[in-house]
Amino acid sequence: MTEDNTHRAAAAPPGASAPAASAPAASPVVPSGAAATARSRPSAARLRLQALSATVASVPITLFGLALVTFLIGRVVPIDPVLAIVGDRAPMEVVERTRLELGLDQPLYIQFWKYLGQIVSGDLGRSVMTSNPVTQDIARFFPATLELATVAIIVAVLVGVPLGVWAATRQGSWIDQGVRLFCLAGHSLPVFVLGLLSLLLFYATLEIAPGPGRQGVYFEGMIDERTGILTLDTLLAGDIPAFRDALWHLAQPAGVLAFFSLAYIARMTRAFMLAELKSEYVTTARAKGLSRGRIVWGHAFRNIAVPLVTVLAMTYAGLLEGAVLTETIFAWPGLGQYLTVSLLNADMNAVLGATLVVGLIYVALNLLADLLYRLLDPRVR
Amino acid sequence: MSGTTQPAGTRRDWLLSDTPASRAQARWGRRYQLWLAFRRNPLAVAGLAVVLAMLVLAIAAPLLATHDPGAQSLANRLQPPSAEHWLGTDELGRDTWSRLLYGGRVTLGMVVAVVILVAPLGLVVGCVAGYAGGLLDKVLMRVTDVFLAFPRLILALAFVAAMRPGVESAVIAIALTAWPPYARLARAETLTIRNTDYIAAVQMTGASPWRIIWKHVAPMCLPSLTVRVTLDMSSIILTAAGLGFLGLGAQPPIPEWGTMIATARRFILEQWWVPVIPGLAIFTASLAFNLLGDGLRDVLDPKQR
Numbered sequence: 001m002t003e004d005n006t007h008r009a010a011a012a013p014p015g016a017s018a019p020a021a022s023a024p025a026a027s028p029v030v031p032s033g034a035a036a037t038a039r040s041r042p043s044a045a046r047l048r049l050q051a052l053s054a055t056v057a058s059v060p061i062t063l064f065g066l067a068l069v070t071f072l073i074g075r076v077v078p079i080d081p082v083l084a085i086v087g088d089r090a091p092m093e094v095v096e097r098t099r100l101e102l103g104l105d106q107p108l109y110i111q112f113w114k115y116l117g118q119i120v121s122g123d124l125g126r127s128v129m130t131s132n133p134v135t136q137d138i139a140r141f142f143p144a145t146l147e148l149a150t151v152a153i154i155v156a157v158l159v160g161v162p163l164g165v166w167a168a169t170r171q172g173s174w175i176d177q178g179v180r181l182f183c184l185a186g187h188s189l190p191v192f193v194l195g196l197l198s199l200l201l202f203y204a205t206l207e208i209a210p211g212p213g214r215q216g217v218y219f220e221g222m223i224d225e226r227t228g229i230l231t232l233d234t235l236l237a238g239d240i241p242a243f244r245d246a247l248w249h250l251a252q253p254a255g256v257l258a259f260f261s262l263a264y265i266a267r268m269t270r271a272f273m274l275a276e277l278k279s280e281y282v283t284t285a286r287a288k289g290l291s292r293g294r295i296v297w298g299h300a301f302r303n304i305a306v307p308l309v310t311v312l313a314m315t316y317a318g319l320l321e322g323a324v325l326t327e328t329i330f331a332w333p334g335l336g337q338y339l340t341v342s343l344l345n346a347d348m349n350a351v352l353g354a355t356l357v358v359g360l361i362y363v364a365l366n367l368l369a370d371l372l373y374r375l376l377d378p379r380v381r
Numbered sequence: 382m383s384g385t386t387q388p389a390g391t392r393r394d395w396l397l398s399d400t401p402a403s404r405a406q407a408r409w410g411r412r413y414q415l416w417l418a419f420r421r422n423p424l425a426v427a428g429l430a431v432v433l434a435m436l437v438l439a440i441a442a443p444l445l446a447t448h449d450p451g452a453q454s455l456a457n458r459l460q461p462p463s464a465e466h467w468l469g470t471d472e473l474g475r476d477t478w479s480r481l482l483y484g485g486r487v488t489l490g491m492v493v494a495v496v497i498l499v500a501p502l503g504l505v506v507g508c509v510a511g512y513a514g515g516l517l518d519k520v521l522m523r524v525t526d527v528f529l530a531f532p533r534l535i536l537a538l539a540f541v542a543a544m545r546p547g548v549e550s551a552v553i554a555i556a557l558t559a560w561p562p563y564a565r566l567a568r569a570e571t572l573t574i575r576n577t578d579y580i581a582a583v584q585m586t587g588a589s590p591w592r593i594i595w596k597h598v599a600p601m602c603l604p605s606l607t608v609r610v611t612l613d614m615s616s617i618i619l620t621a622a623g624l625g626f627l628g629l630g631a632q633p634p635i636p637e638w639g640t641m642i643a644t645a646r647r648f649i650l651e652q653w654w655v656p657v658i659p660g661l662a663i664f665t666a667s668l669a670f671n672l673l674g675d676g677l678r679d680v681l682d683p684k685q686r
Contacts, residue, residue, distance in 0.1 A: 065527030
């Protein structure tokens with residue numbers, strides 16, 4: 001089924017485990033395309049181009065909807081945006097003037113039109129809390145989240161994929177059952193509880209992990225910010241102790257976040273691999289006398305690599321969600337923490353800006369997953 | 382043969398009969414066979430047992446609570462588990478066991494509320510979009526696309542920010558983010574059902590589109606929707622707890638599990654059991670729903686395996 005893998009990418013067990021499940025949500029065109037092949041059989045290349053252009057064409061509409069949703073959320077807030085700026089002691093004429101300046105006296109569709117214009121020109125308003133433009137704040141906080149999510153997905157792939165393959169090659173054994181339970185636990189354990197347990201174990205009891213934050217006090221402010229990605233910055237500066245410190249601080253939150261997506265990756269890998277191992281070419285390979293390792297990694301794995309890539313792109317998008325909670329636990333100064341702190345301070349420009357940016361990244365990654373799938377899998381072409 | 386007068390020994394035969402004499406017999410026979418298949422999966426049965434047990438505990442909370450969940454006693458704060466306080470006390474000396482029981486009411490209540498709001502909506506939108514096709518289908522699916530373009534927790538956060546933090550806002554926010562997957566699922570099912578012969582037969586008898594959707598399409602979508610809803614309950618629990626943990630769900634002193642962790646998290650290094658116990662409760666609930674949903678999928682939706 002082509003429903004919503006996107007949405008549940010990391011958070012929940014996949015309802016569907018057939019390879020078809022990896023067709024991302026942003027592609028309602030796939031079934032109709034397939035039906036068209038059966039009926040009239042136009043040239044494959046033209047079909048492919050049609051499907052591709054339909055996918056790409058749907059993106060602007062989705063983005064428009066994205067902006068509409070954030071705009072409407074911003075309008076129903078009980079906080080008066082004028083009072084948030086001028087304060088509640090300002091004289092009446094100041095309040096009125098600000099209201100006019102903000103264009104709040106105009107009809108909603110004109111306001112929305114203006115809002116769209118602002119978004120396109122990269123203006124998300126000013127944060128009341130930091131008094132910086134929201135775009136600037138997001139640019140400052142985003143690299144930390146990017147670093148966290150990237151390391152987490154690398155760990156998740158390195159552990160999750162072999163785990164899934166391992167379970168699939170021993171289907172029904174206690175190893176398979178163990179991996180299955182482990183995956184279910186990964187879906188079921190709230191990421192913030194896992195974070196707290198990890199702090200308790202590695203920081204408080206074993207004392208091998210550093211505390212929350214991105215770097216130790218010694219290194220605070222010592223490194224020039226070039227990319228905003230601390231592990232890269234310290235390497236660029238050639239400061240090896242600082243690099244090790246940064247890596248050490250990264251290990252714990254990234255591990256927690258990785259566990260969160262690892263379960264999903266392992267489960268999907270297992271399902272893909274099982275389907276593949278049942279196919280006839282595997283029987284042939286086995287009859288030829290190839291070793292199990294050769295069959296699994298040399299033949300079957302190549303075929304599941306394509307759907308796996310799309311799963312990874314979607315899992316990566318889902319990590320943004322887990323990052324919000326993980327960053328709160330580990331005091332990690334990323335986009336998620338920016339979002340929650342702004343929320344608690346009712347800083348609506350910042351909240352909506354961050355939500356919109358997360359939505360944009362999400363859409364972009366889904367589109368990427370879709371395009372990769374079409375590009376890499378000859379059967380879809 | 383009528384079912385009511387059957388002696389106990391042959392009830393099984395009646396249920397498993399290959400030639401049911403009535404609709405009711407066929408229906409009950411099918412249910413019994415599903416149950417037999419479900420029973421073969423011990424993990425799923427365990428999940429069902431835990432879910433039922435938690436429902437009972439939550440409903441019977443006033444009978445089973447040993448203390449008033451709101452009663453503070455600062456002299457007894459942060460106690461470890463003991464005979465007096467089975468699971469210890471929190472930072473205000475409130476009994477954790479009692480709070481956990483009442484918290485179960487809040488958490489499971491939120492789950493039930495979200496499902497009641499969301500499942501019918503998703504079913505109707507999906508069936509109508511799938512059956513009607515054309516422009517209506519395109520528009521409805523675009524709307525689901527937009528909602529699916531945000532990670533669930535983040536969209537829920539933004540919705541809650543626009544309202545007032547609290548249980549009701551959290552339920553509405555989660556519901557708003559949870560319906561599109563159901564709609565897409567129901568639509569996908571409807572698309573496969575729409576072109577079958579039996580629908581063509583019903584159309585020829587002159588049934589109205591609404592009647593066809595209501596009587597002949599929607600019931601066919603129910604099994605896969607049930608599986609999805611059950612699996613989704615665990616992620617509803619996690620989202621609700623996540624909102625509570627961030628201070629945007631249930632507000633203290635309501636003993637919601639995520640909120641309990643939020644207020645107790647600073648004691649993780651010294652009195653670790655205070656935040657860990659509600660964490661285990663969330664884990665257990667979520668795992669039980671996942672196991673149950675997995676088992677249901679094997680039984681109800683075999684093509685997904």
